Amino acid sequence: MSAPDPAAPLISARGVRVRLGGSEILRGIDLDVRGGEMVALLGANGSGKSTLVRSLVGVTPLAAGSVELFGTPLGPRVPWTRLGYVPQRVSAQSGMPSTAAEVVASGLLSRSRLRLPRDWRDRAAAALDLVGLADRAESATSELSGGQQQRVLIARALVREPDLLVLDEPVAGVDAPSQQAFATTMTRLVGDGLTVLVVLHELGALAPLVGRAVVLRHGRVVHDGAPPRPAVGHASAAHQHLHPHAPADPAGTAPHLGLEDSWQPDRETTHGPRTDS
């Protein structure tokens, strides 16, 4: 086996097909992502965006085609430490109490490193600082908001100091400060030359950073180039997507501050000022 070509694309997918539960989700995708690019993967729900990134990072098996990361076919030989992956998640919680720093530190591990380095606390703190959560390192993940938990997962991908960052819907259903913190972080990292492939529902605050957009429709690439303009009705800055995520607090005991529950047109007359007393 020859050494990986340094000029090779960081991601190179050829004819990728994926079947899940009998239906063909991806129908022959070709995609190259080169060093320094920031590529947005767009498409409607069900177009196969998430399945594509999951198959690119080796989580979902391919039915046909091939994927190379850093010039190496998917498998144990891939230099996984160069990849930072942020899966689509509603929360960073697990069945166990765990602090933000502990979750982030698991990003330091790889095939050749099954134990944490001695300085894991410092490195986890530095990664949390990158996403604006420096003061929450010792907080339990269950005490964090959904957006903060998402930032913890981004810090977990960044702590390994990757050359390539792959994010799956990092801002879907995330509170505004977390979206802003995310955009700030990404601006800095892209400026430093990080290569990014990000699944997005809409470009939003990241629009200035995105140089190239790949649009999927029914498991095929229908556009690859300059970021497209959104369809009519989705274009204005005021257009707001509300995603039906389960509330972090199902019992509804914690006060929520946000558009979803601040204004309920059908309950106009009963919805008085919030007093929290």
Added chain:
Amino acid sequence: MISELTAMLTDPLMQRALLAAILVGVSAPVVGTYLVQRRLALLGDGIGHVALTGVALGWLVGAAMGLVPADVLAIPGAVVAAVIGAVAIEIVRERGRTSGDLALALLFYGGIAGGVLLIGIAGGSSGSLMQYLFGSISTVTTADLVLTVVLSAVILLVGLGLRAALFSVSQDEEFARASGLPVRALNIAVAVVAALTVTVAMRVVGLLLVSALMIVPVAVAQLLTRSFRRTMLVASVVGVVVCVAGLTITYWYYLSPGAMIVVLALGVYLVISLGRAVVVRRRPHPAHDPHPDIPDDLELDATGRPGKATTTTGPGGDTCNA
């Protein structure tokens, strides 16, 4: 009192039992922490059922070889069957989660039924299985103790040595895979260590209660901690305390040590969860706001009609504090 305590501590039978109880008390919750994190709290029960077939199989082989006593191979048999069963369960889990539940159930029933049938063939009665089902810590021999020490060492070496990797795999398998971690090997490591824990704890609390010793101390610790490391530590402390206390109580009162240990653990859980409920209720503002730094984006006037958007709210959020 002091002299009775001295008598207990100098009794070689009790010394061996105490040492076994401490080892099991430390190591079972370590493994239990990963099982609870993986939402596999009942895995220990499943392995326990399968181990029963191993006990009977060991007995059958021992009887066939004319070994005395006939159950000398029971524990090695349990170790082998538990490891095979745990790995099988892990493979089923990996293949597909939907049918895994049913496959596990089939394995459990097979384990119990197989054990009872085989013990009959070996010339014993299902009564012979009682000491394995409910524990027999007072009959721990030196050979048993050596096996307990070795297996506990393996459990702690894997459970503590690979803590970060096992945490990662148990917390988010998808991320662990994309990190390049050997996910399957780590999953099998958890399964094997769980199987070893079951066979070690079998002597102390019995196969039917093994899982309680892995899970209940973790449930207690979860009430008190916010970090994973601390949870594991507190769980092990609880495990040791209830094991030693339960064993000590049954030194004087003729009761089943295994059942006493489990009842004590459940008692600790009950007391702490009730105490916690009281403490939480006494706090002035129990529900904390996860978004303290988010300004409200709508201003509401006194009649509750939505007003114009505002950006002038400070930390704390509310635009209309009464």
